[in-house]
Amino acid sequence: xxxxxxxxxxxxxxxxxxxxxxxxxxxxxxxxxxxxxxxxxxxxxxxxxxxxxxxxxxxxxxxxxxxxxxxxxxxxxxxxxxxxxxxxxxxxxxxxxxxxxxxxxxxxxxxxxxxxxxxxxxxxxxxxxxxxxxxxxxxxxxxxxxxxxxxxxxxxxxxxxxxxxxxxxxxxxxxxxxxxxxxxxxxxxxxxxxxxxxxxxxxxxxxxxxxxxxxxxxxxxxxxxxxxxxxxxxxxxxxxxxxxxxxxxxxxxxxxxxxxxxxxxxxxxxxxxxxxxxxxxxxxxxxxxxxxxxxxxxxxxxxxxxxxxxxxxxxxxxxxxxxxxxxxxxxxxxxxxxxxxxxxxxxxxxxxxxxxxxxxxxxxxxxxxxxxxxxxxxxxxxxxxxxxxxxxxxxxxxxxxxxxxxxxxxxxxxxx
Amino acid sequence: xxxxxxxxxxxxxxxxxxxxxxxxxxxxxxxxxxxxxxxxxxxxxxxxxxxxxxxxxxxxxxxxxxxxxxxxxxxxxxxxxxxxxxxxxxxxxxxxxxxxxxxxxxxxxxxxxxxxxxxxxxxxxxxxxxxxxxx
Ligand SMILES: Cc1ncc(COP(=O)(O)O)c(C=O)c1O
Numbered sequence: 001x002x003x004x005x006x007x008x009x010x011x012x013x014x015x016x017x018x019x020x021x022x023x024x025x026x027x028x029x030x031x032x033x034x035x036x037x038x039x040x041x042x043x044x045x046x047x048x049x050x051x052x053x054x055x056x057x058x059x060x061x062x063x064x065x066x067x068x069x070x071x072x073x074x075x076x077x078x079x080x081x082x083x084x085x086x087x088x089x090x091x092x093x094x095x096x097x098x099x100x101x102x103x104x105x106x107x108x109x110x111x112x113x114x115x116x117x118x119x120x121x122x123x124x125x126x127x128x129x130x131x132x133x134x135x136x137x138x139x140x141x142x143x144x145x146x147x148x149x150x151x152x153x154x155x156x157x158x159x160x161x162x163x164x165x166x167x168x169x170x171x172x173x174x175x176x177x178x179x180x181x182x183x184x185x186x187x188x189x190x191x192x193x194x195x196x197x198x199x200x201x202x203x204x205x206x207x208x209x210x211x212x213x214x215x216x217x218x219x220x221x222x223x224x225x226x227x228x229x230x231x232x233x234x235x236x237x238x239x240x241x242x243x244x245x246x247x248x249x250x251x252x253x254x255x256x257x258x259x260x261x262x263x264x265x266x267x268x269x270x271x272x273x274x275x276x277x278x279x280x281x282x283x284x285x286x287x288x289x290x291x292x293x294x295x296x297x298x299x300x301x302x303x304x305x306x307x308x309x310x311x312x313x314x315x316x317x318x319x320x321x322x323x324x325x326x327x328x329x330x331x332x333x334x335x336x337x338x339x340x341x342x343x344x345x346x347x348x349x350x351x352x353x354x355x356x357x358x359x360x361x362x363x364x365x366x367x368x369x370x371x372x373x374x375x376x377x378x379x380x381x382x383x384x385x386x387x388x389x390x391x392x393x394x395x396x397x398x399x400x401x402x403x404x405x406x407x408x409x410x411x412x413x414x415x416x
Numbered sequence: 417x418x419x420x421x422x423x424x425x426x427x428x429x430x431x432x433x434x435x436x437x438x439x440x441x442x443x444x445x446x447x448x449x450x451x452x453x454x455x456x457x458x459x460x461x462x463x464x465x466x467x468x469x470x471x472x473x474x475x476x477x478x479x480x481x482x483x484x485x486x487x488x489x490x491x492x493x494x495x496x497x498x499x500x501x502x503x504x505x506x507x508x509x510x511x512x513x514x515x516x517x518x519x520x521x522x523x524x525x526x527x528x529x530x531x532x533x534x535x536x537x538x539x540x541x542x543x544x545x546x547x548x549x550x551x
Contacts, residue, residue, distance in 0.1 A: 352477035352478060354477040354479070354519070355478045359421070362420060414478075
């Protein structure tokens, strides 16, 4: 292969792979090639063990028991919050609210901040490349309020039409909510610039960071946004937990989301007052083991270094794009490698992506096929569905070679 | 890899039987598979309670298109009662390959479209498409 892409010498991928027990698995008698990381990542031993250890040694409810186990559990859970806050450069642990996932974080904002701040006739600005979780909550809010949802268009390269941003923004714009990185096109959006321009017209800025925090360094102070939501399961942590970061003054002013235990200060038969941040937004017993596992995931990623993760994924995606381009009949969606993270959506001839995914599965290769929870974007690209390979720092170029070999087999079966 | 797409499936996919639409269908219904964006429409012409013409149209994966094509061959000449009695197993038997849990919706899209058309969307109750999820 005449492909001249230099492998960054900074990651010891062979050693890293040993941290992930699942990567030793076989699927259909072939070593697993897991290329569905944008859907969810695999988990290292340290994360699995942190949760196992909690259940075996200090399982108890948090924030309520006076006994030793509860104290340890509370400490474990709150230390995770602190590590997550530090990981994203938050000013305070109080700015980090545990949620179930990105989706819940965005819905929390729609139901609390959105419910009290969006008024009839005002505008919510999204982009054409949003995941359903950053579309549907705002469409529903707009319907309840008589507000209008508008979209920053995507150009044919798969990048945002930043030249149209100033036309779309105005005094009527109350909210701009954008994805940091597209889970379909892989495009990394200029969120800091969007935030600056949106703030200039007085809008609040939300970032869907489901695909960014897991894959490159994100510092909320440098980004300049007001809220940012992400999921643990896409960054080596367990499912069932995510985080919502918010600017403290905005969080303080917001109404709570769900009512119940933990989120109250005082309850009488007449009413209640709210707990301090962040617990005001955390009603009921949280995912304690999940919170602890999330903290272990952040430790693991910090140990590797997010700069290195990003550099290595850029190398993988450059290699993948080059290799896929060499296959006749392959169409790749999205911008050049330099502008994207480790995601490539593509189609091969007229083979339906579902058929492609089924065939690759026979070879032990896991990719995703479909609209990837971004149906309007699929429409914008003029395709019903695409196949998507998405990488993480434990993937290798050999795995990409196996993907490409699988595409040739599929072409043979379908005789293209 | 090849066993998943046996020749009969590829044949129906490449040369779909009864592909197209009818000018004056007695039943016409369209369904979507939200998982993969597949769309399928089935038209039936019925005389004396018997299917005298059937067409399907749409876009989708090989499994959904081939199973719809096979289904149209099954319903030709059948009475509506007989059409209603076609079930999931008939489709799986016709395909003749193991269909995984995640592809079952593709395989049954044709049947779903047909039945929703014949019963009327309101009165039709979707069959339990779930398979056992084993390890
Ligand atoms: C860009 C983007 N936003 C939001 C989500 C939703 O994440 P979750 O399902 O963890 O809530 C995803 C992942 O599915 C995503 O890729």
